[in-house]
Amino acid sequence: xxxxxxxxxxxxxxxxxxxxxxxxxxxxxxxxxxxxxxxxxxxxxxxxxxxxxxxxxxxxxxxxxxxxxxxxxxxxxxxxxxxxxxxxxxxxxxxxxxxxxxxxxxxxxxxxxxxxxxxxxxxxxxxxxxxxxxxxxxxxxxxxxxxxxxxxxxxxxxxxxxxxxxxxxxxxxxxxxxxxxxxxxxxxxxxxxxxxxxxxxxxxxxxxxxxxxxxxxxxxxxxxxxxxxxxxxxxxxxxxxxxxxxxxxxxxxxxxxxxxxxxxxxxxxxxxxxxxxxxxxxxxxxxxxxxxxxxxxxxxxxxxxxxxxxxxxxxxxxxxxxxxxxxxxxxxxxxxxxxxxxxxxxxxxxxxxxxxxxxxxxxxxxxxxxxxxxxxxxxxxxxxxxxxxxxxxxxxxxxxxxxxxxxxxxxxxxxxxxxxxxxxxxxxxxxxxxxxxxxxxxxxxxxxxxxxxxxxxxxxxxxxxxxxxxxxxxxxxxxxxxxxxxxxxxxxxxxxxxxxxxxxxxxxxxxxxxxxxxxxxxxxxxxxxxxxxxxxxxxxxxxxxxxxxxxxxxxxxxxxxxxxxxxxxxxxxxxxxxxxxxxxxxxxxxxxxxxxxxxxxxxxxxxxxxxxxxxxxxxxxxxxxxxxxxxxxxxxxxxxxxxxxxxxxxxxxxxxxxxxxxxxxxxxxxxxxxxxxxxxxxxxxxxxxxxxxxxxxxxxxxxxxxxxxxxxxxxxxxxxxxxxxxxxxxxxxxxxxxxxxxxxxxxxxxxxxxx
Amino acid sequence: xxxxxxxxxxxxxxxxxxxxxxxxxxxxxxxxxxxxxxxxxxxxxxxxxxxxxxxxxxxxxxxxxxxxxxxxxxxxxxxxxxxxxxxxxxxxxxxxxxxxxxxxxxxxxxxxxxxxxxxxxxxx
Numbered sequence: 001x002x003x004x005x006x007x008x009x010x011x012x013x014x015x016x017x018x019x020x021x022x023x024x025x026x027x028x029x030x031x032x033x034x035x036x037x038x039x040x041x042x043x044x045x046x047x048x049x050x051x052x053x054x055x056x057x058x059x060x061x062x063x064x065x066x067x068x069x070x071x072x073x074x075x076x077x078x079x080x081x082x083x084x085x086x087x088x089x090x091x092x093x094x095x096x097x098x099x100x101x102x103x104x105x106x107x108x109x110x111x112x113x114x115x116x117x118x119x120x121x122x123x124x125x126x127x128x129x130x131x132x133x134x135x136x137x138x139x140x141x142x143x144x145x146x147x148x149x150x151x152x153x154x155x156x157x158x159x160x161x162x163x164x165x166x167x168x169x170x171x172x173x174x175x176x177x178x179x180x181x182x183x184x185x186x187x188x189x190x191x192x193x194x195x196x197x198x199x200x201x202x203x204x205x206x207x208x209x210x211x212x213x214x215x216x217x218x219x220x221x222x223x224x225x226x227x228x229x230x231x232x233x234x235x236x237x238x239x240x241x242x243x244x245x246x247x248x249x250x251x252x253x254x255x256x257x258x259x260x261x262x263x264x265x266x267x268x269x270x271x272x273x274x275x276x277x278x279x280x281x282x283x284x285x286x287x288x289x290x291x292x293x294x295x296x297x298x299x300x301x302x303x304x305x306x307x308x309x310x311x312x313x314x315x316x317x318x319x320x321x322x323x324x325x326x327x328x329x330x331x332x333x334x335x336x337x338x339x340x341x342x343x344x345x346x347x348x349x350x351x352x353x354x355x356x357x358x359x360x361x362x363x364x365x366x367x368x369x370x371x372x373x374x375x376x377x378x379x380x381x382x383x384x385x386x387x388x389x390x391x392x393x394x395x396x397x398x399x400x401x402x403x404x405x406x407x408x409x410x411x412x413x414x415x416x417x418x419x420x421x422x423x424x425x426x427x428x429x430x431x432x433x434x435x436x437x438x439x440x441x442x443x444x445x446x447x448x449x450x451x452x453x454x455x456x457x458x459x460x461x462x463x464x465x466x467x468x469x470x471x472x473x474x475x476x477x478x479x480x481x482x483x484x485x486x487x488x489x490x491x492x493x494x495x496x497x498x499x500x501x502x503x504x505x506x507x508x509x510x511x512x513x514x515x516x517x518x519x520x521x522x523x524x525x526x527x528x529x530x531x532x533x534x535x536x537x538x539x540x541x542x543x544x545x546x547x548x549x550x551x552x553x554x555x556x557x558x559x560x561x562x563x564x565x566x567x568x569x570x571x572x573x574x575x576x577x578x579x580x581x582x583x584x585x586x587x588x589x590x591x592x593x594x595x596x597x598x599x600x601x602x603x604x605x606x607x608x609x610x611x612x613x614x615x616x617x618x619x620x621x622x623x624x625x626x627x628x629x630x631x632x633x634x635x636x637x638x639x640x641x642x643x644x645x646x647x648x649x650x651x652x653x654x655x656x657x658x659x660x661x662x663x664x665x666x667x668x669x670x671x672x673x674x675x676x677x678x679x680x681x682x683x684x685x686x687x688x689x690x691x692x693x694x695x696x697x698x699x700x701x702x703x704x705x706x707x708x709x710x711x712x713x714x715x716x717x718x719x720x721x722x723x724x725x726x727x728x729x730x731x732x733x734x735x736x737x738x739x740x741x742x743x744x745x746x747x748x749x750x751x752x753x754x755x
Numbered sequence: 756x757x758x759x760x761x762x763x764x765x766x767x768x769x770x771x772x773x774x775x776x777x778x779x780x781x782x783x784x785x786x787x788x789x790x791x792x793x794x795x796x797x798x799x800x801x802x803x804x805x806x807x808x809x810x811x812x813x814x815x816x817x818x819x820x821x822x823x824x825x826x827x828x829x830x831x832x833x834x835x836x837x838x839x840x841x842x843x844x845x846x847x848x849x850x851x852x853x854x855x856x857x858x859x860x861x862x863x864x865x866x867x868x869x870x871x872x873x874x875x876x877x878x879x
Contacts, residue, residue, distance in 0.1 A: 564878045566767075566876070656879040665773040667777075690878060720844075
């Protein structure tokens with residue numbers, strides 16, 4: 001099949017991929033040609049439509065083949081060829097409008113058309129007409145149609161001769177045809193398409209000639225040639241798209257632009273009136289015509305299932321209109337841009353564009369209505385859009401686009417070649433680059449794509465996380481220690497050995513067995529805190545507190561964890577309770593104050609307690625935590641140092657000191673404190689993570705990555721650390737490792753970032 | 756120096772203030788050089804806001820609306836959401852998409868507002 005070859009990999013065309021899934025152009029061709037393999041008999045009108053499209057494609061192919069060697073056509077020439085927008089931009093109209101020279105463009109077109117593989121086309125032609133039954137030989141020189149035979153064949157031959165007539169430059173002689181049984185819709189379709197075709201074939205001839213030809217055709221077919229009466233139709237829409245796209249790919253200077261504009265204006269209302277276009281359009285379709293027409297087209301197209309190929313054009317149309325909107329955004333003030341920006345993002349969030357495997361894919365026009373209404377809302381219907389541009393006059397509009405082309409020369413090429421590969425991820429980058437005219441830098445474009453990825457990932461994990469958010473403990477699945485005779489003991493052993501994650505499992509088994517075991521819960525909480533999971537720590541500690549409200553360690557741990565989470569009020573309450581329940585200091589803390597606590601008061605009480613028993617390290621520890629809460633870091637550091645003098649081998653105390661120093665941006669001191677803690681307890685995940693934080697806060701991102709990875713190796717569930725790792729990776733410009741981070745691939749990370 | 760604010764974000768702001776005085780903070784000022792105003796509301800955006808100005812031109816954090824002209828970008832958050840964004844738990848783009856973060860002013864300036872600007876809190 002010559003045509004298919006041309007589409008899928010002929011000499012001059014660099015069409016990526018030949019499978020229909022990745023090559024929309026090929027798919028279109030397949031649909032057009034291959035659909036004849038279906039058992040159903042194509043309705044004449046659809047056949048006609050396909051014929052037309054075949055013509056267009058084929059002629060476009062010819063034109064392109066001729067054009068490619070000539071350098072005058074810019075790069076978009078060959079690129080456009082491969083694009084999904086192919087059916088539109090490659091329509092003969094575009095070439096003809098560029099090259100408005102006298103002298104039989106029409107005939108040249110057909111010559112080219114003919115010079116190609118006639119047999120191939122004949123075959124194509126035949127296939128469309130159900131080869132088993134009608135072997136219809138292609139007679140190019142035939143000027144008079146066959147008037148007998150099945151309606152389908154008649155119609156096609158009739159139409160074909162119409163085309164032929166253009167070659168000879170001879171007027172078309174209408175001859176009456178028997179009733180072909182064309183429905184209204186069919187007629188309208190034919191009318192529109194014929195006008196398009198005619199205009200392109202006879203572009204070099206006068207408008208009158210064109211109209212005459214079309215009229216001849218239509219009268220034979222008994223169709224009313226009333227342009228205005230046309231309702232919203234694919235044909236009309238496509239035409240509009242065509243012309244709009246002409247402006248997109250237009251490279252040559254004003255002369256062609258003028259020609260196009262005047263022709264367009266002529267066609268519409270017969271006189272050059274800048275507003276006529278908008279008005280006539282409005283008349284026909286209402287103020288929101290364009291958008292509603294698009295909507296209509298979408299629904300129309302979905303019902304024409306034979307036009308499988310049309311799915312791609314409509315997707316292309318959708319993308320094009322998006323492109324349209326996007327280019328519009330370029331031209332207007334930042335407000336406009338921002339709203340487009342928002343639209344885009346809301347579209348993303350709504351799922352009109354879905355994300356799979358790091359690629360953004362449009363969900364096939366699932367919400368044309370949404371888009372249309374969005375567009376309408378955005379632009380106040382077609383009117384304001386038209387007004388905006390028409391306020392510059394028709395030439396102005398074209399000039400704007402031309403200059404737009406110069407400024408963003410690569411826009412179309414990129415867009416088109418991207419769509420040919422259907423790699424919309426690139427488009428996202430492109431969009432990111434273009435919207436705001438460089439406002440979004442390279443990095444953030446990447447970030448955008450990643451962000452959407454994350455967004456979806458987040459959606460799946462958010463359920464899981466919401467349970468732990470407020471004090472509900474989440475048990476691990478597949479706990480090997482369940483059924484163990486004495487899991488508490490086991491847990492304590494493991495904890496002592498420093499195997500925190502294992503200890504957690506054992507202790508979970510314990511509290512599943514004995515939910516009232518305060519010690520079990522307490523130790524579980526401590527294990528989680530040391531594993532750098534404050535959420536679970538809080539959940540465990542609260543269960544422990546339920547069982548034993550007076551346990552001081554529990555109260556302190558709760559105070560610490562809440563301070564870490566910056567939950568000031570709760571932390572204060574717990575620390576105050578520590579004082580209340582302490583056998584020695586309970587007298588200092590009047591219980592009635594518990595409901596309205598102020599730092600100053602509580603701090604005073606603690607200081608009193610410290611004076612009472614200066615050798616009590618715990619008082620100092622709690623005081624230190626308290627000062628952290630009020631961000632009086634110097635005092636906190638002092639308290640901790642005092643406590644450390646009394647308890648120098650308390651690793652968690654060293655960590656507290658380090659954290660306080662880090663939070664007051666004394667990072668160097670913090671690191672040495674952490675080191676002390678790690679010397680005492682090598683598997684202290686929290687300390688490792690804190691090390692990472694301190695390096696990151698100093699801007700030493702490379703180092704921080706190593707520490708984070710180390711912490712994560714010990715506890716892969718430390719979500720905080722994963723997030724910080726991600727930030728550090730991006731700060732260190734190690735985006736190559738970002739995937740490993742997102743997929744939590746510790747092996748890769750450990751290999752890459754050893755300590 | 757104690758802050759009377761109840762917001763979590765206040766703690767982050769204080770840490771930021773200290774951070775800007777350090778070397779890393781000075782690098783940040785060099786790198787960004789913009790003025791951000793951040794309106795933080797306890798529960799619902801725009802209600803009972805506390806306003807902070809993170810001035811990455813001068814390298815300071817102040818409380819109250821920006822007096823020295825117009826900030827390059829103004830953000831509005833709730834306390835929880837700002838905390839999440841600043842600690843990297845939530846991506847700013849996602850926050851924006853969800854409406855958890857509102858932006859006014861220069862978009863390019865807003866793009867530079869990333870979690871890595873803020874120093875992370877260490878855990879005791």
